[in-house]
Amino acid sequence: MxxxxxxxxxxxxxxxxxxxxxxxxxxxxxxxxxxxxxxxxxxxxxxxxxxxxxxxxxxxxxxxxxxxxxxxxxxxxSPEITQARKATIELLLGNHPLDCPVCDAGGECELQDMTFKYGAGESRMVDVKRHRDEQQWSPAVYYDRPRCILCYRCIRMCGEGMDVWALGVQNRGASAVIAPNGGDRLDCEQCGMCIDVCPVGALTSGSYRYKTRPWEMNHVATVCTHCADGCKVTLGVRQSPEGAEIIRADNRDKSGINGDFLCAKGRFGFDFVQNPQRVSRPLVRNAQGVLEPVSWERALRTAAMKLTEVRDTRGGSAIGVIGSNSTTNEENYLLQKFARSVLRTNNIDHERTADYAAFAHALAGHAGRAASLRDIASAPAILLVGGDPTKEHPLLAWELRTNVRINRARLYVANTTPIKLERQAKAVLRLPADGYPLLAAYLGGQSTSIRDISFRDALLAEESLVVIFGPEFRGAQLDALVKWGIERPHIRYACIGAYANSRGAADMGLLPHLLPGYVSVSQPGAFSSEYPGMPTAPGKPLQEMLASVSSGDLGALLVVGANPAANQINPAELRKTFLIVQDIFLTETAAMADVVLPAASLYEKTGTVTSTYGDVQLARKAADIPRSKPDFEIIVRLAGAMGVDVKTLVPFGGSAVTADLGQSRGAQAGEADRHAVWLAARSLEPKLSPFDPFATMDEIERLIPAYKLDRLNLFGGNDSPTEPGFVPLSQLIAPDGVTPAHDGLFTSGTLGRYSTSLVDLLRHQSPSMAETAAD
Amino acid sequence: MPRLVSHPDEVKIVTKRFGQGAANIDRYIELGGYESAKKCLEQGADWIINEMKTSNLRGRGGAGFPTGMKWSFVPKQSQKPKYVLVNGDESEPGTCKDHLIFLHDPHSVIEGTIIAGLAIGSKLGFIYLRGEYRYLLEIMEKAVADAYAKGFLGKNIFGSDTEFQIITQSGAGAYEVGEESALMESLEGKRGVPRIKPPFPAVVGLYGGPTVINNAETIATVPHVIAMGGEAYAAVGSPRNGGTRLFGVSGHVERPGVYELPMGYNLKKIIFDVAGGVRGGRKLKAVVPGGSSTPVLLPEEIETLGMDFDQVGKAGSMLGSGGVVVIDDQTCIVEFALRTISFYQHESCGWCIPCREGTDWLKKSLTRFHAGFGSAKDIDNIQYLAENMLGRTFCPLGDAAAMPTLGFVKKFRKEFEDHLNGKPCPFAKHVELSVV
Amino acid sequence: MSVETMSIFSPQLAARLDALVAKYPVRRSALVPMLLYAQDEVGYLSDAVITEVASRIGITELDVRNVATYYSMLRFKPAGRFNVQVCTNISCMLRGGYDIFDRFQDELGIGHKGVTPDALFSLEEVECIGACCWAPAIQVNYDFHDDLTPDRVPAILDQYRAQAKSEGKADHA
CATH class of the missing domain: 3.10.20.740 (Ubiquitin-like (UB roll))
Structure with missing residues (x-):
C-alpha cells in the first residue's frame, strides 16, 4: 500500500x-x-x-x-476525549467489583491503569452491583463474571488465535457473559491464552489465583523445559523459606520467539519444581541394598571410585553414559567431553526423538537452508509432512495458524492421518499408511502410487517454501526428502523432535558415533587437542548399552536426566550394573541406582538450549531448590572426585574466559547465588568458576561451526539461530535409535508425570481430547 | 384484530387497500396491484432510482435517509450477489404501522421488494418479521406463495427473463435486530449485534454482498410512488419530505390508531383533532413524537410543529418511526422515563460498554429514584450518564436510550425533584415497578 | 448420526426443518427460525433440541447457545402450554398494561416468568409487541388480544382452558 x-x-x-x-x-x-x-x-x-x-x-x-x-x-x-474515556471507565466501574486488593490482576490490571490515568477515582454509582458467583471451568481456568468487562479478547484468542472456539458470549445487555463450550466446563486445549489476554482479573489461572501479589515476585525470562519448540517463558518467582519458588509462568512481555503464545505445559507445567517427590539429598545404596541419604561428598566419592575402578580395570568401553533431552547445551557438551576424555568411552547416547544427525548430514555444506522458527512464522508457503503440531508442537501450530491468518501464507499438509492443521491448509495430500517413504520420489516427479499431481504442482509453483517434517522422517528417508529440496534454491527445512533440548543433545555430541557438531569420532585427529586420549571407535548406542546392562557386561552406567526404565528396559535389569543417576526425581531408573545425585531442573540453572528449529536461547535460573545442583556442577565435581584437573574439562580462569559476561551471576538471575558463596569461601573470583557453564561456550563455538552465536542477542533474551549448513559432511548414522515421543498437550515424558497441574488437566479432558501419557 | 380508524384529513396512499381484502392476491390485482412492478420491469433500474429520488421518499424506519439515494449507492457491478432486505422487525415502542401493512396489504411489501430488486440488480429479497408477528408472517408466507404461483416471483418474473426470489424470515425477540447491520447478522443466524461501519451494507452487506435494507413501510410505499409518479408523490408532503406517513397515535387519546397523513401535518392537530384529543378531557402533559427513542415534547412545543423529519429535528426531537405517544397530566414522568429506559436496558445487545453499562445503571438509578430513595445528586448523575452515552456507543441504541432520558430530565426536572426526600410518587400506582 | 433418522422432532417438524435449511444461500440462516419452530413444538430449548439444531445447521452447540440466549422469545425452561405475555411498555402502560398484568397474576396465582402447577399457563411481562395503538395488548402464545380491560382477563383464560379441553390432554411440554 x-x-x-x-x-x-x-x-x-x-x-x-x-x-x-x-x-x-x-x-x-x-x-x-x-x-x-x-x-x-x-x-x-x-x-x-x-x-x-x-x-x-x-x-x-x-x-x-x-x-x-x-x-x-x-x-x-483533549478534554473532550479524556472525558469520554473517563466516563467509559466510570461506567465499567459501576458494576466492576472493587476487589482489587485480593484480585489476581491487581497491579497488572489494564482497568486499574486506565482508571489511574483518566482519574475516574470517585464513584457516582450508589446502587447494588450485579453479582454472579465465580465459576471454575477447568483445573486451569476460572471465570469471575463481575470482573469481566466483555472485551471479547478471550473469545477471539481462543477462536481466531487457537482455532479452538471454546468460548462464546451468551445472553445480552448487562446479563451478557462469557460462556465455555461445555456448559459449565471448558473442553479445550487448556492453553490459558484466554487468561493471558484478559485485561482484568475475570479469567484467572487455577495454579496462580490468590497465591501472591504480582509485585512480590521476581520475573525471570527463561526457556520452557517441555517440548522442543523453545517458547520463552517468564517465571514469577517468590522467595520461600527454602530458597525461591515458582508461582506463575506466563509470557509477560511477549518479547520471545513465541510472541503472545504459551501452551498448557509452558503455563502450568512448572509445578514439578516444587513437587515433594523431588530427590532432596544424594542417595547411596547401603549394604542392605537400600538407598540412604548421604552427603554430597560421600555420594560423589562413591560414584567416582567406581567409575575410576571400572575404567582402569576394564577400560572405558565397560562404562556407558546416557544423557538428557532437557539439560543445557553446556551440560551436554560437558557430559560427552567427560565421557570421552575422562571415562574414555564413546558409549554415550541419549533418548533420540528425531534424527538430527541425518538432518545435519543432509544439510551439511548447504548454508541458508535450515529454517528457524522465525523463518517459519514469515514463510509465504509451508509444507508440513508428518507429525501433529497442534498436539506435539503447540508453538509451531500457533505460528502456522498465525502466518496463514495474518499473512495469508499457504500451508500444504501431507499426512497419513488427518490432523487439525488441515483446517488452515490450502491443500492436503492424504498419504497411504506407508506413504512417507514414497514422498520424496513423488515430490521429485517420479511415478508413485500417490496420484494427486495437483498438490505437487502447487508446491513447485511456490517461490519460497519451508518444508517441516516430523520424526517419521529418519535416516535415508529424511535424506531423500531434504535432497529433493536442496536441489531447488527456494526450499528450506525444519525437522521436529520432542524435548526442550533434544536438538542440543545431538548437536553437542551425545551420540556414540559423532562428536559435537556431528564430527565422526573416527575422523583422524578430530578434537585431539581438546579431548586427549579419546577413543576413536564408535561407541554403543543406547539400545546396545542397555542390552549390555541386561547381559551383565556393562561395568557402570551414568544416566543424566533420562529414564530408560520407563519403557526401554525392565527396571530390575538395571541392578546388573553399577548405576549412577543424576535426576530431579526418583524415577523408575533412579530407584534402581547405586548412587543418586539430586539435580536441578532447567528452571533452576543457567545455560543455553537449542530448539528443534536450531534456535539457541538462554535459559536462566529462576527457582532455587535446596540440596540439588545443576548437572554441570555435578559433572565437574564428579570429575574432580576422580582426580581430574577440572581446568582441562572446563577452561575457566585465565585467558580462556571470554564468554562469561557475568550473566551467570546471581544479579542476572535475580537470586542469591549459592555458587558465589562457595567460590568466595575458596578465595576465587566468581567469574572464574569451574561451575560456570559459559566458560565452555568458547570451546563449543570453536568446535561446532553451526554455533556462531550472537552473544549480545542471546544474553539479551533473544533467540540466535544456528546454521547446520556449516556442519562438515559427516557419516549418516543409522536411524534405529530414534523413538518419536509423541507427547500430547498435557504430557511431557517423565517430567510431565511430576507436574500435578498437567496430570489434573489430562484428567479433566473429555475422552475425545485426552491422550495417554507418553514416555 | 387491530382496529382500523380513519379521519377526513387522511391522505390514503399506503393504506388505501386496508380493509379491502387485499391480502388475497386476486383482490390485490383487482385494486391495481403489481402494475408498478411490471412498469418498473419495462423501465429499468435508472428510471426507478430516478423516480424514487424525485419522490423525496425518506426511510420510514426512523433515520429518514432518502430511499432513492440509498439505492443508488449499490454498485452496479458486483462479484457477489446483491440482496434486498425488508426490515419488518418493527419493535420501537409506540410503533405498530407495519403490523397493519403485513395484515392488510402484504402484496404491497412483495411488490415493493421486487421493485427494489430491479433497481439495484438483485435476484433475491428477504422479508424479515419480528418473531412476535407469527400470524403476520403466515399471511406474508401465503402472499409470497401466491405471488410465486402467479409467476410474479421466480426465475422469470411476469414472464420476463428477470429472476427475483423472496424468502421470508422470522426473528425471535430482539429490538436491536431492527438496526440494519444487526438485522443482517440475525438473518445470517448470529447474535443480533451490529457490524462495524464502514463498510456500509450497500457495499458489503448480507453474506458479504451489496445489500439494500429498507423499512417495511418504505418498501410498501414504493409501488404507490411508482404508480403516482415521483413528482406527484413528493407534492403530497412537505419540502424534502415526500408523501405521507403512517402515524401511530397511542397512549392517552380518545381514538388511538394508525393514521396516514401528509408529511408536515401539525402534531397538535394529530392529537386533538385526528385522534380525538386527550382521553377523558384531561390535559396534555407531553408527547413522544416518533417512538420511545425520540425526546419528549411539551404542549407548547407542538403548537405549530409540522410532522416531518426536518421540522421535528429542528424542535429538538426526531420524527423517528412516527409513533406518537400521548401523555396526559395524570402521568408520572419519572415512571414513564423508567419504563422507557427499562426497555432499552432489556434490549441493549451488550456489545459496547457505554450502552450496556449505561442503560443498566440508568435503570437502577431510576428504579430507586422512582421508589422514593433518590437524592438530588441522582438527577445530575442521570443527566451525566445520558450525556456520556450520547454519541459514544457502537450503534444508535445507546443514543435511543440517552436522548429521551435527557429530554425527561431537562424538561421535567421539577417533577424529578418532587420525588426527593422520601416523597412518594404523586401519580403512580406502581411504585414498586416490576422489572422485565 | 443422521439427523433425519434420529430426530427428536415430529416427522412434520423434521420435514419442515429439512426444507428450512435448504432455503437459504447459507445454511446457518435457518438457525433463528429453526430454534423458534423447535421451541413451538417442544415447549423450550432443551439440551436435546440444542444438540439436534447444532447438528442440523452444522455448527457447535456453543454457537447455538450463543445465538439462542440472545433472543428473548427463546427460553431454556418449559413454559405453560399457553404462555401469556403482557406488554407493559409505554403505550400499554399508559392505558393500564400493569392493571392487566396484575389481573393475570391474581387469576393465575403466579408472577413474572411463573408457570401454573398444571402447566397450562405461564405468565410473562414483555416488552412492546407492536400493538401500541390497540393498547393494552397481550399475546397468548402467538395470538394477539388487544384493547383489553382487566375484566376481560377471566374470559381470555377460559377460552384457552376450553381449547385445552377440546384438544385433549396431548400436552406438548
Missing amino acids: ADVTITVDGKKLTAPAGALLIDVCRKAGIEIPAFCYYPGLSLQAACRMCVVRQEKVPKLQTACTTQVAEGQVFITD
Missing part, C-alpha cells in the same frame, strides 16, 4: 494507506488506550476507549477501526 501522511496531535505521521489509526499512533509513541483492541485479532470497536476526534467528522471515532487516508487530521488528547 502506498504511504499516506496524516496529522495526529499536530504531528505529521506517515503510514501505509489503510493501516489502523491505533497502530499508527502507537508506533509513533502516541498512546491510545483500548480494552477490546488486540493486535492480530479481529476488530470489535466495543470498548469505546480508543475514541479520537477526526477533523470534519461530527462524532468521536474509534481509532481501532479508522483506516488512515491521505490528509486526515486527528486529535487524540
Whole structure:
C-alpha cells in the first residue's frame, strides 16, 4: 500500500494507506488506550476507549477501526476525549467489583491503569452491583463474571488465535457473559491464552489465583523445559523459606520467539519444581541394598571410585553414559567431553526423538537452508509432512495458524492421518499408511502410487517454501526428502523432535558415533587437542548399552536426566550394573541406582538450549531448590572426585574466559547465588568458576561451526539461530535409535508425570481430547 | 384484530387497500396491484432510482435517509450477489404501522421488494418479521406463495427473463435486530449485534454482498410512488419530505390508531383533532413524537410543529418511526422515563460498554429514584450518564436510550425533584415497578 | 448420526426443518427460525433440541447457545402450554398494561416468568409487541388480544382452558 501522511496531535505521521489509526499512533509513541483492541485479532470497536476526534467528522471515532487516508487530521488528547474515556471507565466501574486488593490482576490490571490515568477515582454509582458467583471451568481456568468487562479478547484468542472456539458470549445487555463450550466446563486445549489476554482479573489461572501479589515476585525470562519448540517463558518467582519458588509462568512481555503464545505445559507445567517427590539429598545404596541419604561428598566419592575402578580395570568401553533431552547445551557438551576424555568411552547416547544427525548430514555444506522458527512464522508457503503440531508442537501450530491468518501464507499438509492443521491448509495430500517413504520420489516427479499431481504442482509453483517434517522422517528417508529440496534454491527445512533440548543433545555430541557438531569420532585427529586420549571407535548406542546392562557386561552406567526404565528396559535389569543417576526425581531408573545425585531442573540453572528449529536461547535460573545442583556442577565435581584437573574439562580462569559476561551471576538471575558463596569461601573470583557453564561456550563455538552465536542477542533474551549448513559432511548414522515421543498437550515424558497441574488437566479432558501419557 | 380508524384529513396512499381484502392476491390485482412492478420491469433500474429520488421518499424506519439515494449507492457491478432486505422487525415502542401493512396489504411489501430488486440488480429479497408477528408472517408466507404461483416471483418474473426470489424470515425477540447491520447478522443466524461501519451494507452487506435494507413501510410505499409518479408523490408532503406517513397515535387519546397523513401535518392537530384529543378531557402533559427513542415534547412545543423529519429535528426531537405517544397530566414522568429506559436496558445487545453499562445503571438509578430513595445528586448523575452515552456507543441504541432520558430530565426536572426526600410518587400506582 | 433418522422432532417438524435449511444461500440462516419452530413444538430449548439444531445447521452447540440466549422469545425452561405475555411498555402502560398484568397474576396465582402447577399457563411481562395503538395488548402464545380491560382477563383464560379441553390432554411440554 502506498504511504499516506496524516496529522495526529499536530504531528505529521506517515503510514501505509489503510493501516489502523491505533497502530499508527502507537508506533509513533502516541498512546491510545483500548480494552477490546488486540493486535492480530479481529476488530470489535466495543470498548469505546480508543475514541479520537477526526477533523470534519461530527462524532468521536474509534481509532481501532479508522483506516488512515491521505490528509486526515486527528486529535487524540483533549478534554473532550479524556472525558469520554473517563466516563467509559466510570461506567465499567459501576458494576466492576472493587476487589482489587485480593484480585489476581491487581497491579497488572489494564482497568486499574486506565482508571489511574483518566482519574475516574470517585464513584457516582450508589446502587447494588450485579453479582454472579465465580465459576471454575477447568483445573486451569476460572471465570469471575463481575470482573469481566466483555472485551471479547478471550473469545477471539481462543477462536481466531487457537482455532479452538471454546468460548462464546451468551445472553445480552448487562446479563451478557462469557460462556465455555461445555456448559459449565471448558473442553479445550487448556492453553490459558484466554487468561493471558484478559485485561482484568475475570479469567484467572487455577495454579496462580490468590497465591501472591504480582509485585512480590521476581520475573525471570527463561526457556520452557517441555517440548522442543523453545517458547520463552517468564517465571514469577517468590522467595520461600527454602530458597525461591515458582508461582506463575506466563509470557509477560511477549518479547520471545513465541510472541503472545504459551501452551498448557509452558503455563502450568512448572509445578514439578516444587513437587515433594523431588530427590532432596544424594542417595547411596547401603549394604542392605537400600538407598540412604548421604552427603554430597560421600555420594560423589562413591560414584567416582567406581567409575575410576571400572575404567582402569576394564577400560572405558565397560562404562556407558546416557544423557538428557532437557539439560543445557553446556551440560551436554560437558557430559560427552567427560565421557570421552575422562571415562574414555564413546558409549554415550541419549533418548533420540528425531534424527538430527541425518538432518545435519543432509544439510551439511548447504548454508541458508535450515529454517528457524522465525523463518517459519514469515514463510509465504509451508509444507508440513508428518507429525501433529497442534498436539506435539503447540508453538509451531500457533505460528502456522498465525502466518496463514495474518499473512495469508499457504500451508500444504501431507499426512497419513488427518490432523487439525488441515483446517488452515490450502491443500492436503492424504498419504497411504506407508506413504512417507514414497514422498520424496513423488515430490521429485517420479511415478508413485500417490496420484494427486495437483498438490505437487502447487508446491513447485511456490517461490519460497519451508518444508517441516516430523520424526517419521529418519535416516535415508529424511535424506531423500531434504535432497529433493536442496536441489531447488527456494526450499528450506525444519525437522521436529520432542524435548526442550533434544536438538542440543545431538548437536553437542551425545551420540556414540559423532562428536559435537556431528564430527565422526573416527575422523583422524578430530578434537585431539581438546579431548586427549579419546577413543576413536564408535561407541554403543543406547539400545546396545542397555542390552549390555541386561547381559551383565556393562561395568557402570551414568544416566543424566533420562529414564530408560520407563519403557526401554525392565527396571530390575538395571541392578546388573553399577548405576549412577543424576535426576530431579526418583524415577523408575533412579530407584534402581547405586548412587543418586539430586539435580536441578532447567528452571533452576543457567545455560543455553537449542530448539528443534536450531534456535539457541538462554535459559536462566529462576527457582532455587535446596540440596540439588545443576548437572554441570555435578559433572565437574564428579570429575574432580576422580582426580581430574577440572581446568582441562572446563577452561575457566585465565585467558580462556571470554564468554562469561557475568550473566551467570546471581544479579542476572535475580537470586542469591549459592555458587558465589562457595567460590568466595575458596578465595576465587566468581567469574572464574569451574561451575560456570559459559566458560565452555568458547570451546563449543570453536568446535561446532553451526554455533556462531550472537552473544549480545542471546544474553539479551533473544533467540540466535544456528546454521547446520556449516556442519562438515559427516557419516549418516543409522536411524534405529530414534523413538518419536509423541507427547500430547498435557504430557511431557517423565517430567510431565511430576507436574500435578498437567496430570489434573489430562484428567479433566473429555475422552475425545485426552491422550495417554507418553514416555 | 387491530382496529382500523380513519379521519377526513387522511391522505390514503399506503393504506388505501386496508380493509379491502387485499391480502388475497386476486383482490390485490383487482385494486391495481403489481402494475408498478411490471412498469418498473419495462423501465429499468435508472428510471426507478430516478423516480424514487424525485419522490423525496425518506426511510420510514426512523433515520429518514432518502430511499432513492440509498439505492443508488449499490454498485452496479458486483462479484457477489446483491440482496434486498425488508426490515419488518418493527419493535420501537409506540410503533405498530407495519403490523397493519403485513395484515392488510402484504402484496404491497412483495411488490415493493421486487421493485427494489430491479433497481439495484438483485435476484433475491428477504422479508424479515419480528418473531412476535407469527400470524403476520403466515399471511406474508401465503402472499409470497401466491405471488410465486402467479409467476410474479421466480426465475422469470411476469414472464420476463428477470429472476427475483423472496424468502421470508422470522426473528425471535430482539429490538436491536431492527438496526440494519444487526438485522443482517440475525438473518445470517448470529447474535443480533451490529457490524462495524464502514463498510456500509450497500457495499458489503448480507453474506458479504451489496445489500439494500429498507423499512417495511418504505418498501410498501414504493409501488404507490411508482404508480403516482415521483413528482406527484413528493407534492403530497412537505419540502424534502415526500408523501405521507403512517402515524401511530397511542397512549392517552380518545381514538388511538394508525393514521396516514401528509408529511408536515401539525402534531397538535394529530392529537386533538385526528385522534380525538386527550382521553377523558384531561390535559396534555407531553408527547413522544416518533417512538420511545425520540425526546419528549411539551404542549407548547407542538403548537405549530409540522410532522416531518426536518421540522421535528429542528424542535429538538426526531420524527423517528412516527409513533406518537400521548401523555396526559395524570402521568408520572419519572415512571414513564423508567419504563422507557427499562426497555432499552432489556434490549441493549451488550456489545459496547457505554450502552450496556449505561442503560443498566440508568435503570437502577431510576428504579430507586422512582421508589422514593433518590437524592438530588441522582438527577445530575442521570443527566451525566445520558450525556456520556450520547454519541459514544457502537450503534444508535445507546443514543435511543440517552436522548429521551435527557429530554425527561431537562424538561421535567421539577417533577424529578418532587420525588426527593422520601416523597412518594404523586401519580403512580406502581411504585414498586416490576422489572422485565 | 443422521439427523433425519434420529430426530427428536415430529416427522412434520423434521420435514419442515429439512426444507428450512435448504432455503437459504447459507445454511446457518435457518438457525433463528429453526430454534423458534423447535421451541413451538417442544415447549423450550432443551439440551436435546440444542444438540439436534447444532447438528442440523452444522455448527457447535456453543454457537447455538450463543445465538439462542440472545433472543428473548427463546427460553431454556418449559413454559405453560399457553404462555401469556403482557406488554407493559409505554403505550400499554399508559392505558393500564400493569392493571392487566396484575389481573393475570391474581387469576393465575403466579408472577413474572411463573408457570401454573398444571402447566397450562405461564405468565410473562414483555416488552412492546407492536400493538401500541390497540393498547393494552397481550399475546397468548402467538395470538394477539388487544384493547383489553382487566375484566376481560377471566374470559381470555377460559377460552384457552376450553381449547385445552377440546384438544385433549396431548400436552406438548
